[in-house]
Amino acid sequence: MTTAISISGLVKNFGRTRALDGLDLSVAAGEVHGFLGPNGSGKTTTIRILLGLLRADAGQASLLGGDPWNDAVELHRRLAYVPGEVNLWPNLSGGEVIDLFGALRGGLDPKRRSELLERFDLDPSKKCRTYSKGNRQKVAVVAAFASDVELFILDEPTSGLDPLMESVFQDCVNELMQDGRTVLLSSHVLAEVEALCDRVSIIRLGQTVESGTLAELRHLTRTFISVEAVRPITGLAELPGVHDLLVDGAHARFDVDTAEIGRTLRHLTQFDVSSLTSTPPTLEELFLRHYGDELAREQEAMETTA
Amino acid sequence: MTAFTGTWRLVRLALRRDRIQLPIWLVSLILIEAATVSSIVGLYPDEEERLNLAITSANSPVSLMTNGLVSGSSLGATTMTQGLAVLGLGVAFMSTLAVIRHTRQNEETGRAEMIGAGIVGRHANLTAALIVVAGANVVFALLAALTLIGNDLPVASSVLAGASLGFVGIAFAAIAAVTAQISETSRGANGMAAAAIGLAFLLRAVGDVAGKTVEGGTKTISAWPSWLSPIGWSQQTRAYDDDNWWVFGIFVVTVVGLVGLAFELTAHRDVGAGMRAVRPGATTAPPGLLSPLGLAWRLQRGVLFGWAVAMLVLGATYGGVGDEIADMVSDSDEMADLIERLGGAGTLTESYFATTLAFGGIAASGYAIQTLLRMRAEEAAMRVEPVLATSVSRTRWMWSHIVIAMLGVTALVVLMGLSTGLTYGLVIGDVGGQVPPLVGAALVQVPAALALAGLAVAAFGLLPHRAVAIAWTGFALCLLMGQLGAILDLPQAVLNLSPFTHLPAAPADDVVATPLIMLLVVAAALLATGMAAFRRRDVAQG
Numbered sequence A: 001m002t003t004a005i006s007i008s009g010l011v012k013n014f015g016r017t018r019a020l021d022g023l024d025l026s027v028a029a030g031e032v033h034g035f036l037g038p039n040g041s042g043k044t045t046t047i048r049i050l051l052g053l054l055r056a057d058a059g060q061a062s063l064l065g066g067d068p069w070n071d072a073v074e075l076h077r078r079l080a081y082v083p084g085e086v087n088l089w090p091n092l093s094g095g096e097v098i099d100l101f102g103a104l105r106g107g108l109d110p111k112r113r114s115e116l117l118e119r120f121d122l123d124p125s126k127k128c129r130t131y132s133k134g135n136r137q138k139v140a141v142v143a144a145f146a147s148d149v150e151l152f153i154l155d156e157p158t159s160g161l162d163p164l165m166e167s168v169f170q171d172c173v174n175e176l177m178q179d180g181r182t183v184l185l186s187s188h189v190l191a192e193v194e195a196l197c198d199r200v201s202i203i204r205l206g207q208t209v210e211s212g213t214l215a216e217l218r219h220l221t222r223t224f225i226s227v228e229a230v231r232p233i234t235g236l237a238e239l240p241g242v243h244d245l246l247v248d249g250a251h252a253r254f255d256v257d258t259a260e261i262g263r264t265l266r267h268l269t270q271f272d273v274s275s276l277t278s279t280p281p282t283l284e285e286l287f288l289r290h291y292g293d294e295l296a297r298e299q300e301a302m303e304t305t306a
Numbered sequence B: 001m002t003a004f005t006g007t008w009r010l011v012r013l014a015l016r017r018d019r020i021q022l023p024i025w026l027v028s029l030i031l032i033e034a035a036t037v038s039s040i041v042g043l044y045p046d047e048e049e050r051l052n053l054a055i056t057s058a059n060s061p062v063s064l065m066t067n068g069l070v071s072g073s074s075l076g077a078t079t080m081t082q083g084l085a086v087l088g089l090g091v092a093f094m095s096t097l098a099v100i101r102h103t104r105q106n107e108e109t110g111r112a113e114m115i116g117a118g119i120v121g122r123h124a125n126l127t128a129a130l131i132v133v134a135g136a137n138v139v140f141a142l143l144a145a146l147t148l149i150g151n152d153l154p155v156a157s158s159v160l161a162g163a164s165l166g167f168v169g170i171a172f173a174a175i176a177a178v179t180a181q182i183s184e185t186s187r188g189a190n191g192m193a194a195a196a197i198g199l200a201f202l203l204r205a206v207g208d209v210a211g212k213t214v215e216g217g218t219k220t221i222s223a224w225p226s227w228l229s230p231i232g233w234s235q236q237t238r239a240y241d242d243d244n245w246w247v248f249g250i251f252v253v254t255v256v257g258l259v260g261l262a263f264e265l266t267a268h269r270d271v272g273a274g275m276r277a278v279r280p281g282a283t284t285a286p287p288g289l290l291s292p293l294g295l296a297w298r299l300q301r302g303v304l305f306g307w308a309v310a311m312l313v314l315g316a317t318y319g320g321v322g323d324e325i326a327d328m329v330s331d332s333d334e335m336a337d338l339i340e341r342l343g344g345a346g347t348l349t350e351s352y353f354a355t356t357l358a359f360g361g362i363a364a365s366g367y368a369i370q371t372l373l374r375m376r377a378e379e380a381a382m383r384v385e386p387v388l389a390t391s392v393s394r395t396r397w398m399w400s401h402i403v404i405a406m407l408g409v410t411a412l413v414v415l416m417g418l419s420t421g422l423t424y425g426l427v428i429g430d431v432g433g434q435v436p437p438l439v440g441a442a443l444v445q446v447p448a449a450l451a452l453a454g455l456a457v458a459a460f461g462l463l464p465h466r467a468v469a470i471a472w473t474g475f476a477l478c479l480l481m482g483q484l485g486a487i488l489d490l491p492q493a494v495l496n497l498s499p500f501t502h503l504p505a506a507p508a509d510d511v512v513a514t515p516l517i518m519l520l521v522v523a524a525a526l527l528a529t530g531m532a533a534f535r536r537r538d539v540a541q542g
Helices: A043-050 A072-076 A094-105 A110-119 A133-145 A163-178 A190-196 A214-219 A258-269 A283-305 B007-017 B021-043 B047-059 B061-066 B075-083 B085-102 B104-108 B111-116 B124-150 B155-182 B186-209 B224-228 B230-236 B247-267 B292-320 B322-331 B333-343 B348-380 B384-388 B394-428 B431-443 B446-462 B464-488 B513-536
Strands: A003-014 A017-028 A032-036 A058-063 A079-082 A151-155 A182-187 A199-204 A207-213 A222-229 A242-248 A251-257 A273-279 B212-214 B219-221
Touching: A003 A043, A003 A182, A017 A032, A017 A043, A017 A058, A017 A182, A017 A199, A032 A043, A032 A163, A032 A190, A043 A058, A043 A151, A043 A182, A079 A133, A094 A110, A094 A133, A094 B384, A110 A133, A110 A163, A133 A151, A133 A163, A163 A182, A163 A190, A182 A190, A190 A283, A199 A214, A199 A283, A207 A214, A214 A283, A222 A258, A251 A258, A258 A273, B007 B085, B007 B124, B021 B075, B021 B085, B021 B124, B021 B464, B047 B061, B047 B075, B061 B186, B061 B348, B075 B085, B075 B155, B075 B464, B085 B104, B085 B124, B085 B155, B085 B186, B085 B230, B085 B464, B104 B111, B104 B186, B111 B124, B124 B155, B124 B247, B155 B186, B155 B230, B155 B247, B186 B224, B186 B230, B186 B292, B224 B230, B230 B247, B292 B322, B292 B348, B292 B394, B322 B348, B322 B394, B348 B384, B348 B394, B348 B431, B348 B446, B348 B464, B384 B394, B394 B431, B394 B446, B394 B513, B446 B464, B446 B513
Parallel strands: A017 A207, A032 A182, A032 A199, A079 A151, A151 A182
Antiparallel strands: A003 A017, A003 A058, A199 A207, A222 A251, A222 A273, A242 A251, B212 B219
C-alpha cells in the first residue's frame, strides 16, 4: 500500500490564531478518505497547505511522494481540486470554465465531460454570474471529474447540491474508487462520508482526534440494544460497558460498548430472549461523541444566559 | 413602507464602512488645497507678477489645457487658475468611487440582497449613498472655503470657490448613480464614471484652449465645449472675479435630472441586474482561452479597449488644437518669447506636445495599475486558488497579467502618439512628418509608466492587503507632482520620487538614454521583488 497523502505534526498560524495545531493525516493510494470536522476546525487550511497555496509553519506534509510547496506545479498535474466555495469569473460560461480548468490541469476527456454535464444536468452555455451556488459547485465538480488524475481533493463538494445531485455525486465517487483513484473528501455531511469512505479522520481545533476505518471507529463506540425476554432481566447493571440502562421487567433497552457486546449477549441468553434489535452506531454518534462535551458546554452556557 | 424606508439606517451603515476611507480622501484633498493656496499666496504677493502670470497663462495652451481659464489677476483669481483645477478631479473621483461602493458593489457582492430583505425601501440604498457623498462634498466645500478665507482672501468669493468644487463632486456623484444602474459590475460602473470625468476634463480643456482672450490678455472667454462639463461650470463661476452664483443653477438642474434618471432606472430593473440582458455564452472554450495568458487576456481585454478609445480621443483632441498655438504666438512676438522661455528648448508646439504626451504617459500608468491590481482582485475573490491548484505556477500566472499590462501600456502611448500625430498632421497638412516623431516621443513615456506599474506588482507581492491603496496613492502622488509640482515649489528630491520627473520632455528636448534605462532597471527590480514575494507568501483572501 502506497501513501497518497501523509501529514504529521502540521502547524499553521494566522497571526495569533492557531489554525492547525499538530495535525496528522494519512491517506493511502486508492482509498476514499473522509476528512471530518466542524466549521473552523482546519479542514480547508489543511487542504490549502496540501495544494501549496499556504506554507506550513511546522510539521511534514507529503503529497503523491512530493513536497506540496516546492513541487506544486508537477504535483498539480496529477490531482484535481474542488474548492468549498466556488468563485468563478462572472463573464465566462460554465463550459468555458470547465475546459479552462481541464486544459490547465493537462487535458480532459471530452466524452466524459459531456457525460458528466448530462448526469449533473448542467447547462454549460450559461454565464457564471447567472449560476446558483449549486450550479457553480457543479461546474467545479464536472471540471474535476472529467480530468484523468490520480488524486481528487474535494472540499465539501456537495454543499449547495440538492439530494438528487448528491446521489449522482456519490455514484461518481464510487466509480472513481472502483477505478483505483484516491479521494480526499472533506465534509460534514456524515451520511455522505459513511456511504463513500473507506477510512475517516476526524479533526477538531486543528488536531486529529480519531482516524481509522469505519469499522475500527465503530469499535470505539456503543451499540444500542433493545431486548425482550421471557423471564425478567436482571444483573445488566453490573456488567461492564453497559450504559443508559432502562429495565422494565422482561424488557430492557441500553447502550453497550461495542467491545462488550459478546459478553452482554451471553448474559442475556439466560433470560430466554424472544426478540432483540441492535442498532450499530452511526457516524453521527461518533461525531457527537467527539464534540459532545463541546455541545454540552454550549447548551449549559445558553441555559445560564437564558 | 415607502420606497425610502430605512434610508437613515443605511446612511449610518455607509458612514461606518467609510469611517476611514472618506476622511482620508477629505483630509488629503484639503491638505493639497491648503498647500497650493498658501504656496501661491506666498509666491505671488506682487500685483505686477500676478498680471504677468495671468497673461502668460491665458495665452499658453498648456496652461489653458491643464489649469483652465484665467479670470483676472487678483490673488484669489490666481489661486483658482493655478491650483484648483486638479482638485475638481480629486473630488470627482472621491464621489464616483464612494457612490458605486455603496450601490453597485453592494449588489455585486450580494450584500444588497440581504439589505433588501430587511425593512428597506427600493430607493433607500441609492438615496443613502447620495446623502453620504453629498454630505462629504458639503464638508469639503466648507473646509475649502475656510482654507481660502484663512489665507485672507475675500469671504464671499471664497465660499463661492469652495461651493464650486463641492458641486463638481455632487454632479459626479449623480453621474455615478446612473452608471451604477447601467453596469452590472462595480468595475464597469467605475469605468463609465471615470470616462465621464475624463470627458468632462477634456471638454473643458478644448473649450478653454479654443476660447478667446479679452481684457488685456487676463481673461479667457471659453468656447462652448467648456459649458458641457461640470468641471467647466465650476471654473465658469469665476470666483474672485465675476462671482457667477447663477452657474450653480446649472449644477442643480443637472443633478436633479440625473438623480431622477437613476431612480427611474432602479425602478425598472431587478436587484443585482444591469440594464442589459445576459446573453448565453459558448458551451465550449475557444482554444485561445485555454492558458493562463488566454484567461488573463479574456479578463483584461475590456479594460484595455476602453483605455484605447480614451487615449485615441485624448490624442486626437490634443492634436486637433495643436495648430491654435501657432496662431496665438503669431499674435505677439513678446508673448512667444516669454512662453518659449517657460516651455522648454524646442518650439512652442513641441513643448505643448511634450506636456500632452507626458499626461498620456501618466494616464497609461493608471491603466497598468488597474490591470495589475486585477491580480489582487482575483486573489481576494478566491478565484486564483483553483487556478494555482492546477499545473500553473505562481510565476506563470503573474507573468500572464504582467505581460498584458506591459504591452498594453506600450500600445496605449503609441495610440495616443499616433492619433496626436495624425490629427495634427491633417490640420497642418503634414501627416508623414508629424506621426513618427510624436509616436517616438510617446514611447519615451513607457519606462516611467512601467516603473510605476512595478510599484503595483511589488505591493501585490509584499503587502497584498494594502496593494490597492499603495499603488493608487503612488499614482496620485505622481499625478500631483506633474500638475502641481512647480506651483507647490517642492524640493527636487521630492519631485525625483516620481518616475515621470526623470523623462526628457520629448519631442521638445532631445532624448537621452540614461534616465530611460535607469527607469527600466527600477521597473525590473520592482517586478522581480513582487514576483519573488508572491512565490514565498500564502495566498491571501480578501
